Amino acid sequence: KAGVTQTPRYLIKTRGQQVTLSCSPISGHRSVSWYQQTPGQGLQFLFEYFSETQRNKGNFPGRFSGRQFSNSRSEMNVSTLELGDSALYLCASSLQVGRETQYFGPGTRLLVL
Amino acid sequence: AQSVTQLDSQVPVFEEAPVELRCNYSSSVSVYLFWYVQYPNQGLQLLLKYLSGSTLVKGINGFEAEFNKSQTSFHLRKPSVHISDTAEYFCAVGSGGSNYKLTFGKGTLLTVNP
Numbered sequence: 001k002a003g004v005t006q007t008p009r010y011l012i013k014t015r016g017q018q019v020t021l022s023c024s025p026i027s028g029h030r031s032v033s034w035y036q037q038t039p040g041q042g043l044q045f046l047f048e049y050f051s052e053t054q055r056n057k058g059n060f061p062g063r064f065s066g067r068q069f070s071n072s073r074s075e076m077n078v079s080t081l082e083l084g085d086s087a088l089y090l091c092a093s094s095l096q097v098g099r100e101t102q103y104f105g106p107g108t109r110l111l112v113l
Numbered sequence: 114a115q116s117v118t119q120l121d122s123q124v125p126v127f128e129e130a131p132v133e134l135r136c137n138y139s140s141s142v143s144v145y146l147f148w149y150v151q152y153p154n155q156g157l158q159l160l161l162k163y164l165s166g167s168t169l170v171k172g173i174n175g176f177e178a179e180f181n182k183s184q185t186s187f188h189l190r191k192p193s194v195h196i197s198d199t200a201e202y203f204c205a206v207g208s209g210g211s212n213y214k215l216t217f218g219k220g221t222l223l224t225v226n227p
Contacts (some may be wrong), residue, residue: 004156033215043203043217056212090156098213104149104156 002027004093004105005082018079020097021108025072031055032074033102034066037078037088046089049074050097086112115140115206119218127226128196134189134221136204145207146187147215148178152200162203163187174198199225 003023013019034046041112045058066076072093078085080111088109092102120135138144149157158199161172168180178189187204204218 035217041126042219045216048214056209056214058214092157101147101159101162102215103159106154106156 004091004103006089006108006110007104007108010109010111012113013081014036014113015081015083017081018077019081019110020077021063021089021091021110023074023076023091023093023105025074025091026072026103029093029095029103030072031094031097031100032068032072033092033094034076035090036060036076037090037107038086043090046076048097055097081112083112086110115144115208115216117204117206117216117218119202119204119221121221122219123222123224125224125226129193131192132190132194132198132223134202134204134223136187136189136218138185138187138204138206140185140206140208142208142210146178146180147207148172148176148189149189149205149217150200150204151160151203151220157203160189193224194223196225196227198223219227 023065031050033048035043037043048056052068063079068074089108090107092104094100094102116139118137126132141212147162148160151157161170163170163180171177176191201220201222203220207215
């Protein structure tokens with residue numbers, strides 16, 4: 001079974017631009033979570049989607065948004081990029097919400113100049 | 114709210130030596146505990162998890178962890194490490210009921226030297 005895939009793997013943007021990252025979960029998984037990883041803050045939870053609905057949200061500004069499609073694929077969008085948004089963005093999928101194990105993709109490394 | 118503390122940011126060891134990576138958590142409700150490993154330029158890979166039952170959990174690559182409820186700890190151990198174990202290790206706690214989410218520690222960089 002194929003793992004979680006994320007595209008693109010690397011991205012360079014400039015301040016003020018917006019970006020969209022994509023995540024395809026493991027087949028059959030209906031929950032997708034997004035995390036931001038930076039050297040200073042570590043891994044921080046952005047949001048979780050299940051059945052096209054946002055179930056939970058972390059403490060990030062409204063510039064960070066996401067959505068999930070009927071095939072469980074998910075996208076996250078960051079508008080008006082700031083230098084501090086440079087990070088590795090990780091997507092994780094699980095069968096259901098709750099205590100299910102989350103399986104991570106390789107991440108998208110975003111550099112904001 | 115839950116939190117996770119990984120007591121050591123870096124742990125250097127020699128090859129074939131034993132290692133313990135420490136993790137303490139705080140949560141007001143029942144928790145599920147995980148250890149993940151991250152190799153350079155990769156995502157996180159699950160090493161092992163504790164959901165319920167036996168407090169000693171065995172995972173992949175010879176790792177094991179013990180859940181200690183009274184000390185709110187979930188330390189990761191391996192009796193003999195290899196060069197290939199060099200990576201960053203993350204402890205995570207999952208809780209929150211209907212608002213379930215994973216909270217991660219800051220990570221421990223394990224460096225295995227020859």
